[in-house]
Amino acid sequence: MASKGLQDLKQQAEGAAQDAVTAAGAAVQQVVDQATEAGQKAMDQATKSTQETMDKAANQVSETVSGFGKKFGLLK
Numbered sequence: 001m002a003s004k005g006l007q008d009l010k011q012q013a014e015g016a017a018q019d020a021v022t023a024a025g026a027a028v029q030q031v032v033d034q035a036t037e038a039g040q041k042a043m044d045q046a047t048k049s050t051q052e053t054m055d056k057a058a059n060q061v062s063e064t065v066s067g068f069g070k071k072f073g074l075l076k
Contacts, residue, residue: 068074
């Protein structure tokens with residue numbers, strides 16, 4: 001009878017350990033997913049910011065070239 005009780009206790013401990021491993025794995029996966037999402041958002045923002053900066057620079061160059069053209073009589 002004591003053997004049956006020990007066997008039950010062992011099974012309960014194994015089940016609890018497996019549940020803990022499963023929960024820990026899920027928690028780690030959630031952290032990885034959040035970090036991945038945050039990294040993607042940061043990359044998206046950096047890309048957007050870079051594109052906006054490039055657009056502004058291109059507009060400034062265009063305006064400067066146009067100004068030179070008008071100044072030297074090449075453009076009306």
